[in-house]
Structure formats: C-alpha cells, structure tokens
Amino acid sequence: xxxxxxxxxxxxxxxxxxxxxxxxxxxxxxxxxxxxxxxxxxxxxxxxxxxxxxxxxxxxxxxxxxxxxxxxxxxxxxxxxxxxxxxxxxxxxxxxxxxxxxxxxxxxxxxxxxxxxxxxxxxxxxxxxxxxxxxxxxxxxxxxxxxxxxxxxxxxxxxxxxxxxxxxxxxxxxxxxxxxxxxxxxxxxxxxxxxxxxxxxxxxxxxxxxxxxxxxxxxxxxxxxxxxxxxxxxxxxxxxxxxxxxxxxxxxxxxxxxxxxxxxxxxxxxxxxxxxxxxxxxxxxxxxxxxxxxxxxxxxxxxxxxxxxxxxxxxxxxx
Amino acid sequence: xxxxxxxxxxxxxxxxxxxxxxxxxxxxxxxxxxxxxxxxxxxxxxxxxxxxxxxxxxxxxxxxxxxxxxxxxxxxxxxxxxxxxxxxxxxxxxxxxxxxxxxxxxxxxxxxxxxxxxxxxxxxxxxxxxxxxxxxxxxxxxxxxxxxxxxxxxxxxxx
Numbered sequence: 001x002x003x004x005x006x007x008x009x010x011x012x013x014x015x016x017x018x019x020x021x022x023x024x025x026x027x028x029x030x031x032x033x034x035x036x037x038x039x040x041x042x043x044x045x046x047x048x049x050x051x052x053x054x055x056x057x058x059x060x061x062x063x064x065x066x067x068x069x070x071x072x073x074x075x076x077x078x079x080x081x082x083x084x085x086x087x088x089x090x091x092x093x094x095x096x097x098x099x100x101x102x103x104x105x106x107x108x109x110x111x112x113x114x115x116x117x118x119x120x121x122x123x124x125x126x127x128x129x130x131x132x133x134x135x136x137x138x139x140x141x142x143x144x145x146x147x148x149x150x151x152x153x154x155x156x157x158x159x160x161x162x163x164x165x166x167x168x169x170x171x172x173x174x175x176x177x178x179x180x181x182x183x184x185x186x187x188x189x190x191x192x193x194x195x196x197x198x199x200x201x202x203x204x205x206x207x208x209x210x211x212x213x214x215x216x217x218x219x220x221x222x223x224x225x226x227x228x229x230x231x232x233x234x235x236x237x238x239x240x241x242x243x244x245x246x247x248x249x250x251x252x253x254x255x256x257x258x259x260x261x262x263x264x265x266x267x268x269x270x271x272x273x274x275x276x277x278x279x280x281x282x283x284x285x286x287x288x289x290x291x292x293x294x295x296x297x298x299x300x301x302x303x304x305x306x307x308x309x310x311x312x313x314x315x316x317x318x319x
Numbered sequence: 320x321x322x323x324x325x326x327x328x329x330x331x332x333x334x335x336x337x338x339x340x341x342x343x344x345x346x347x348x349x350x351x352x353x354x355x356x357x358x359x360x361x362x363x364x365x366x367x368x369x370x371x372x373x374x375x376x377x378x379x380x381x382x383x384x385x386x387x388x389x390x391x392x393x394x395x396x397x398x399x400x401x402x403x404x405x406x407x408x409x410x411x412x413x414x415x416x417x418x419x420x421x422x423x424x425x426x427x428x429x430x431x432x433x434x435x436x437x438x439x440x441x442x443x444x445x446x447x448x449x450x451x452x453x454x455x456x457x458x459x460x461x462x463x464x465x466x467x468x469x470x471x472x473x474x475x476x477x478x
Binding site: 094097144146160167172 | 372
C-alpha cells in the first residue's frame with residue numbers, strides 16, 4: 001500500500017487543534033479505511049441483500065447510524081471480511097444496482113437532512129451521487145431532488161449512478177451553485193456537501209493531501225461562504241439545510257457556518273444525535289478568529305472516533 | 320433537449336406496447352408522469368413534483384430517467400435496462416429466464432444463443448431478461464440469438 005502523504009504543516013496544524021490527541025489522529029489517518037456499502041432500498045430489502053452476499057462469502061457489520069425505523073433494518077454495512085474472489089463491485093447484485101459502495105460517514109448527511117416523501121430537495125454539489133441516490137431511496141422515489149454539479153464530467157458520473165439506482169425523482173442541473181439564488185423554487189431541504197480540501201479522505205486516497213496548503217483552505221473557505229449564503233436564500237421557512245464537508249479545517253467548517261449565521265438571523269443550528277455515532281462539538285475559535293457561539297452545536301467527526309473518514313456536519317433550521 | 324409533458328391519453332398511446340408485449344399494467348405508474356423529446360423517439364419518466372416545478376433560471380440537464388426508445392412500429396418500442404431493472408417484475412409475458420451461464424454473459428454485454436425451451440416461452444423482438452427473481456434488463460431476440468442491449472457503461476468485466 002502507498003504511504004499516505006501528510007505534509008508537516010498539516011501535522012503542525014492539527015497538533016494545535018487537537019493537542020495531545022494529535023498522535024492518535026495522525027495514526028488513524030494512516031490506517032486503511034473499512035469498505036462499506038449502502039443497500040438500495042428502491043430495489044431490495046437490506047436483509048435479503050445481506051443474506052445473498054453472505055452466501056457469496058462476505059461478512060458484514062451494521063453501521064449503527066443507518067438504522068431505518070420504518071424498515072426496521074440497517075441500510076449501511078461495513079464489509080468485515082470476504083472469502084469470495086474478486087471485488088464486491090463485480091457481483092450480480094452490484095450490476096443490478098442493489099447496493100452502492102459508499103463510505104460510512106458520507107451516509108450521515110442525508111440521514112440528518114431526513115428528506116420526506118413529496119418534498120423538494122436541492123443537492124447543491126451532488127456528484128458522484130451517493131447522497132442523491134440515498135435521498136431518493138428515503139423519499140421512495142417521490143417528490144423532487146435537484147442534483148447539481150457544474151462540471152460536465154462529474155455530472156456524467158452523477159447521471160450514471162442515478163440511472164443505476166433507478167432514481168426517478170431527480171432533475172440533473174449543471175450550473176454554478178451560487179446561481180440557485182436566482183431560482184424561484186423554495187426548497188424544503190437543502191444539502192450543501194461542499195467542495196473542500198478533503199483532509200478527511202486521506203485514509204481512502206493516499207495522495208489526498210498532496211496539494212494541501214493553507215492558501216487552498218482560505219480560497220475554499222471563500223467559495224463555501226458564497227455558496228452557503230446563496231443557497232440558504234432558497235430555503236423555505238421551517239426548512240432544513242445540512243452543511244457538510246470531508247475536511248476538518250475550521251476555516252471551511254465552523255467559519256462558514258458562523259458566516260451564514262451572521263447574514264441570516266433566522267437560522268439556528270440543531271445539535272446532531274445519531275445512535276452509535278461519536279461526534280465532537282464545533283470549534284469556537286481558530287487562528288485568532290472567534291466564531292458565533294452557536295457553532296458549538298456543529299458536529300466534528302474524527303477518524304479515530306468511529307473508524308471512519310474525517311467529516312464535518314451541521315444541521316441548520318430556518319425559523 | 321426539449322421535453323414535453325405527455326397527458327395521460329397520449330402517454331397511454333405511446334406506452335401501449337408495454338401492455339401488449341409485456342403485460343405491464345400502466346396503473347403501476349400512477350405516481351409518475353411521462354415526457355417525450357421533440358422528435359418523439361425517447362420517453363422519459365419522472366415524478367409529478369418534478370414536472371410541475373418552476374425551473375426558470377435552472378440549467379436543467381435531464382429530468383427523471385430515460386424510460387424507452389420508440390420507433391414508428393410497436394415492435395420497435397424498447398424499454399431501457401434501468402427501467403426494466405426497476406419495473407420488470409410487473410411483466411407477465413415475454414420475460415426470458417436466463418440460466419447461470421447466460422446471466423454472466425448478459426452482464427458482460429455478450430450476445431448468445433438461447434435454448435429451444437427458452438425460445439418457446441417468448442416471441443421475437445425485445446424481451447425482458449431475468450435470472451431467478453432478479454431483473455437484468457432488456458435484450459433483442461431474433462430466433463435463437465439474443466442480442467445484448469446492456470449499455471457499455473453498465474457492462475461488467477468479470478462476474
């Protein structure tokens with residue numbers, strides 16, 4: 001396995017953020033990530049799929065935060081072991097679209113957003129579509145999801161995954177996410193899983209940090225701030241906006257949320273509590289910048305806490 | 320691409336081959352609507368909420384899923400792989416049950432011959448393809464020869 005690149009300035013930054021815990025954090029950043037799948041409940045029940053794959057030599061562990069109350073079953077599973085030959089992506093079940101290979105922490109935003117049947121949902125940066133298809137399933141293929149990505153290649157990947165999942169309730173859009181401020185639609189739910197420095201993905205992609213630097217973080221922070229205020233303007237009163245990233249940089253996380261709260265007085269953060277998911281409070285200040293105290297209700301997910309990717313998620317409700 | 324929403328009557332006319340050839344009742348689509356492109360060769364399925372949304376100032380690429388390609392004749396009506404993986408279970412005729420070896424070939428995008436017994440269960444033209452309770456998609460049958468219609472992007476190299 002390739003040695004994971006962790007720049008020295010990255011290590012120093014997280015030493016400042018995590019103190020004594022930094023060595024545990026860095027150790028976990030270099031450990032391989034468990035593969036996981038999400039069952040496509042548009043096509044098959046979880047129990048049935050898992051039984052079929054177990055007969056093929058796979059064993060699974062339920063991802064605790066994916067328990068679906070209505071189904072009475074878990075929809076996400078870590079792959080514990082396999083005696084089967086070949087990758088799980090080469091099974092009949094994958095060909096037919098019975099499951100999606102998706103990282104466990106990436107299943108969290110749709111669960112927090114909780115889109116309901118017949119609602120209107122905006123997925124601002126949707127490609128390649130793991131969360132979009134997850135939301136289609138939660139909505140039982142009803143209502144509307146506008147799944148957007150400005151990049152045509154990424155949009156093709158998104159289209160492929162939507163087709164394979166059988167997601168009928170999706171409109172694909174290709175535009176700069178900021179331009180949704182001009183839309184006439186008021187959305188019940190908005191998911192902004194923002195483009196970010198992807199620090200949290202280093203366990204999956206050994207070169208995720210090969211271009212990492214603080215200038216990149218600041219530039220992304222400006223982009224994310226613009227995006228969040230533009231899309232938030234289209235949220236209905238009483239609606240929910242989930243902001244998430246796969247980075248741990250406060251400039252891309254708490255600072256962005258704090259920025260939104262400064263622009264819109266009718267947004268409040270709701271704490272996130274999911275069974276089996278260990279989260280940490282948001283950071284209240286960083287590099288001499290103080291954030292809105294409400295950001296303590298943001299959720300930080302460190303790799304060492306749930307044996308997952310690094311992640312950040314905030315649930316905002318508009319009064 | 321411009322898509323036009325079809326009213327119920329027009330949709331039923333276009334979708335009639337689904338009923339005649341495959342025995343799929345149009346009632347199963349009551350929560351959805353259908354759209355057709357300008358040259359009337361492709362049908363899309365979407366939800367009513369999508370079709371009723373005010374999409375001004377949104378740069379729409381596609382809406383819903385491609386449902387079928389239709390030609391001038393009923394036997395040119397071809398439902399897509401993705402749609403039959405979703406709705407094929409409602410079909411009551413022209414469903415071809417593959418054996419283990421054939422399903423592997425099908426998933427890999429290969430053409431192959433079917434058996435006499437299989438050939439007697441379906442008629443020539445487009446058929447829905449399944450293996451046990453799994454619906455794999457659509458193929459074109461000509462005599463004993465099954466011509467694969469799985470899109471290249473969906474084919475798997477090794478099953």
